[in-house]
Structures are given as structure tokens and as C-alpha cells.
Amino acid sequence: MFDYDWFHGPAYEQQRNEARMRCMFKKFADRDPDSLEHDDQARSFYEGLVARSLVYLRDGFSYEVKEMANVDSKTHLTFECEPVDDHYKVGAFVVSVPFDEIVRVEVFAVHSSEKPEDMPLITGFRGKPEAPHDPAREQPPSAE
Numbered sequence: 001m002f003d004y005d006w007f008h009g010p011a012y013e014q015q016r017n018e019a020r021m022r023c024m025f026k027k028f029a030d031r032d033p034d035s036l037e038h039d040d041q042a043r044s045f046y047e048g049l050v051a052r053s054l055v056y057l058r059d060g061f062s063y064e065v066k067e068m069a070n071v072d073s074k075t076h077l078t079f080e081c082e083p084v085d086d087h088y089k090v091g092a093f094v095v096s097v098p099f100d101e102i103v104r105v106e107v108f109a110v111h112s113s114e115k116p117e118d119m120p121l122i123t124g125f126r127g128k129p130e131a132p133h134d135p136a137r138e139q140p141p142s143a144e
Contacts, residue, residue, distance in 0.1 A: 002102045004074040012105075016051040019109035023049055027111075048112050052082075056104040057097060069094055077102065 006012055024046045025033055036042040053065040055077070064082040071078045076096040083089050 002077070002099045002105070004077075004099070007068065007077055012053075015105070015107050016053070016109075019051050019107040020046060020049045023109035023111070045111060049109050050112050052108045052110065054106045054108070055079075055097065055102055056106070057101045058103050059101070063095055063097075071096075075099070 024036060024042055027045055028036055028039070028042050031039065031042070036046075054062055055065060056062045063079075064084075066080045066082040069078040069080060073096075076098055078094065078096045081093050081095050083093050
């Protein structure tokens with residue numbers, strides 16, 4: 001479904017532009033959508049919009065794309081991701097993902113002045129692996 005051309009061709013940029021346009025239409029719902037391109041306030045709002053992209057993988061992990069990486073390989077999506085965990089924020093985290101592992105891409109447009117403090121939960125960065133459930137280690141309830 002996804003391939004190199006989707007992310008480096010017009011489809012990805014069209015999705016990002018569509019999210020920004022819809023955000024602007026929502027903000028100025030009381031105005032005629034056809035006249036918003038000539039509205040200084042709407043145009044200023046549009047220029048301040050940020051499009052955040054989330055990539056969801058088949059294994060349940062997800063990443064926020066910070067910036068596409070310029071690499072020669074066309075067999076993987078390679079990008080710098082936006083880390084959630086403070087331990088990863090000190091440097092740059094570059095991820096390569098096979099295209100057939102991508103199940104969904106979401107683009108969220110938000111104005112920079114309205115950007116939420118909390119970033120979406122990105123499951124590609126877990127603090128530690130979850131311990132497997134072991135019923136043998138559980139204590140039976142007290143018979144008192």
C-alpha cells in the first residue's frame with residue numbers, strides 16, 4: 001500500500017496540506033470557505049499551522065515523523081522521529097521501516113500557538129519491556 005513515492009511524491013504532501021486546510025476551515029467555520037484564501041486573518045492562521053505525522057506499524061509500534069531522511073535506499077521509509085522519552089531527546093533518532101510494515105499514516109494539523117503540551121503516546125519508545133504475565137508467580141488469595 002505505502003511505497004517510496006507515497007512519502008516522497010505528491011500524496012504525502014497532499015495529505016499534509018489537506019489536514020492544514022481542514023484545520024483552517026474548522027477554525028473559521030463561520031466564514032465562507034471559498035473566500036478564506038483572501039482573508040488576512042485566515043491566511044495568517046494557515047501559515048502558522050504545523051502538520052504532525054504519525055506512522056503506525058503492523059506490530060503496534062508507532063512513530064512521529066520529525067523529518068524525512070535523505071538516504072539512497074528506496075526499500076525502507078527512513079526518517080528522524082520525534083522522541084517522547086527524554087532519554088532520546090538529547091540526540092537524533094533515525095528509524096528505517098519496511099514499507100510493507102506500515103499500516104496507517106495520520107497527519108494532525110494544529111496551530112503552533114494551540115499545540116498541546118503533551119505529545120501523542122508513541123509506542124516505539126517504551127521505557128522498558130513489559131514483563132510477561134506469569135500466573136505461577138501470583139500469590140493465591142488468603143483464606144482468612
